[in-house]
Amino acid sequence: MAQDTSVFLTFIGLAIIVSIVAxxxxxxxxxxxxxTIIPIIGALVAGFGFEEITSFFEEGVSQVMNVVIMFIFAITFFGIMQDSGLFNPLVRxxxxxxxxxxxxxxMGTAVIGTFVQLDGAGATTFLLSIPALLPLYHALHMSRYLLLLIIATSAGVMNMVPWGGATGRAASVLGVDPVDLWFPLIPLQIFGFFLVLGLAALLGIREKRRIAKRVENGEIERNDYVDVRAIADDFTKRQQEAEEASEEKRVKHPSMIWINxxxxxxxxxxxVADIAPPEFAFMIGVAIALPLNYRSVSDQMGRVRAHAPSALMMASxxxxxxxxxxxxxxSGMLDSIALSMLAVLPEAVGPYLHVIVGALGVPMDLLTSTDAYYFAMLPLVEATAGEFGVPADSTAYAMLIGNIIGTFISPFAPALWLAIGLAGANMGMHIKYSFFWMWGFSIVMLIAAYFMGIFTV
Structure with missing residues (x-):
């Protein structure tokens, strides 16, 4: 009887996961x-009453509440910093x-992509970097797809921060503090930054040869002089125009950049020093940043309203x-699915399941959304690998590191469509140009993470 119940729960659980992913x-x-709706329907079909489902809800929400608060205030804080022009001098x-x-x-593109992604928002990164750099790429006859590749890869490295979508999602699944999950990733991010600089240099050399060949073939004219100051001035002008168009007026003083x-x-x-949890730290940050940068209450609330859609969407x-x-x-569905998978999974594969899935993380970005990957696949792989003695954090790290570099190659990433539009590019060509570079980059990061002891096999 117990076996029949387990099989039934497995079937319902798989139906929920497959339905959501599809x-x-x-x-x-x-x-x-x-x-929200599909798990509730599945629980009702499995015979659970609404009182039990309510307890499931309370348990699940309590597991993710700290992450929700962190996202709301982190996105708002970095939005204010972006509005204040904190990143503009770097780009210029x-x-x-x-x-x-x-x-x-x-190489400069890699630096810009890395640091502008500090706010964890891909849309902001693309809005700031692509219009600024595209004229420079055009003037040098460089490929817009190279621009997209370098920005996407460098942003993927920085996106491991706890307020980035992937780490926050993984932390909510494990029920741990996002900052605690992030700490072991810091050395890997530093390694990844230098790795992306090396990749950018390699691709730059290749691009230089491609341009020289086009010049030799008479396809384009040699351009020995590019007015980078004019391009930088145009970037500054556009930022000033955007600021003047805003209804809220920020405090203008040369020292404000350093203060922010x-x-x-x-x-x-x-x-990082564990003085305050991330949700409290960012709440303090928002409370200081608003009056620091905007004098009137109406201007302060205007900035909150401007960033509320992004913050509330992620929180929801x-x-x-x-x-x-x-x-x-x-409901026990996840445990039942894991036990059922153990019955059919070869024993030799079990201890390496998290690594196998992680190594396929970038290709999976073309097949599934970020939410489906972390909220549907991660719990399943974690429960199954856990039966072979694999720690939950090892599973999360392997899957996160293997997947996060491919975030901005996925057609399921809304921010990427914005990037494609800004660059005047084609999604299919971007995938064709960038896929194997990004997949190879993620494999190198995965290998480096193993030797750093971030996850175990």
Missing amino acids: LLIKGKISPIVGM GMILATKGNVIIVA LTLTIGIITLM VILAAGVFLGVLNG
């Missing part, structure tokens, strides 16, 4: 609707520093995931 892939349902300085050298332009930078470093230090998805995880865990 509907998300086809774009037939939003993550909030899918991860890097444009000037390239001096029109193809290889340096490629000091504030940002201070907030990150609060988390995480809360819906809490329902999904609460039902699968509380």
Whole structure:
């Protein structure tokens, strides 16, 4: 009888997971609707009453609540920093520093992509970097797909921060503090930064040869001089025009950049030094940043309203995931699925399941959404690999590291479509140009993470 119950729960659990993944892939349902309604229906079909489902909900939401609060205030804080122009001098300085050298332009793109992604928002990264760098790429006859590849890869490395979508999702699944999950990833991010610089230099050399060949073939004219100052000035002008168009007026003073930078470093230090949990640290950061940069209350609330859609969207998805995880865990469906998989999975594969899935993380980005990968696949792989003695954090790290570099090659990433539009590119060509470079990069990161002891096999 107990075996029949286990089989039934396995069937219902798999039906919930497959339904959510399929509907998300086809774009037939939003993550909030899918991860709320489908698990509830599945639990009702499995014979659970609404009182039990409510307890599943409470358990699941309590597991993710800290992550929800962190996302709301982290996205708002970095949005304010972006509005204040904190990253603008970096972008302008890097444009000037390239001096029109193809290889340096490629490496500068990696630096810009890495640091502008500090806010964890891909859309902001693309909005700031692509319009600024595209004229420079055009002037040098460099490929716009090279620009997309380098920005996407460098942003993937920085996106491991705890307020980035992937780490936050993984932390909510494991029920751990995102900052605690992030700490072991810091050395890997440093390694990844230098690795992406090396990749950019290699691709820059290749691009320089491609341009020289086109010049020899008479396809384009040699351009020995590029007015990088004019391009940098145009970037500054566009930022000023965007600021003037805004209804809210920020405090203008040369020292504000340094004050905001000091504030940002201070907030990150609060988390890294474990003085305050991330959700509290970012709440403090927002409370200081608003009056610091905007004098009137109406301007302050205007900036909150401007960033509320992004903050609440991510928070809503995480809360819906809490329902999904609460039902699968509380009902015993996840355990039943894991036990059923053990019965058919070759014993030799079990201890390496998390590594195998991680190594396929970038190709999976072409087949499934980020929400489906972390909220549907990660719990399943973690429960199954756990039966072979694999620690839960090892599974999370292997899957996260293997997948995160491919975030901006996935057609399921809305921010990538924005990047494609800004660059005047084609999605199919971007995938063709970038896929194997990004997949190879993720495999190298995965190998490095293993030797750093971030995950075990």
